[in-house]
Amino acid sequence: MLEISPSRVARIAIQARELPDTENVIRNYISDLNTDEQASLVAVMWIGRETFEAEELDEAIATAKAEATAPTEDYLLGETMLADYLEAGLEALGYDVEDLEDDHLK
Numbered sequence: 001m002l003e004i005s006p007s008r009v010a011r012i013a014i015q016a017r018e019l020p021d022t023e024n025v026i027r028n029y030i031s032d033l034n035t036d037e038q039a040s041l042v043a044v045m046w047i048g049r050e051t052f053e054a055e056e057l058d059e060a061i062a063t064a065k066a067e068a069t070a071p072t073e074d075y076l077l078g079e080t081m082l083a084d085y086l087e088a089g090l091e092a093l094g095y096d097v098e099d100l101e102d103d104h105l106k
Contacts, residue, residue, distance in 0.1 A: 002044070002057065002093065004037040009044050009086055010100035012076075016083035023077065030073040038072040039064035041086075045076060048089030057093065 012029065015022040030038065043060035046052045052060040076082055087097045 004040040013086040044089035048085035
């Protein structure tokens, strides 16, 4: 089960499109998430990157928790296609990315 709201993931994806201008904003936002939310965020990115399938969400979250060694914000901001991966992950999990992003752009 996803332990972060899809809306938060969409917000990070929107901001990731504006890198490097928004790097500090994203960095702080991610670091303020609790560990369960951070693990779910990494899992969504992995699903979007096709490291895991959507059906393997629980396994991806568990793996993210078990393998977390660096700050999550550093790890995610090292992904040059972060926004694309987050959007693809949300879509694979059945969320309407356009609706989620539209809510943040209003």
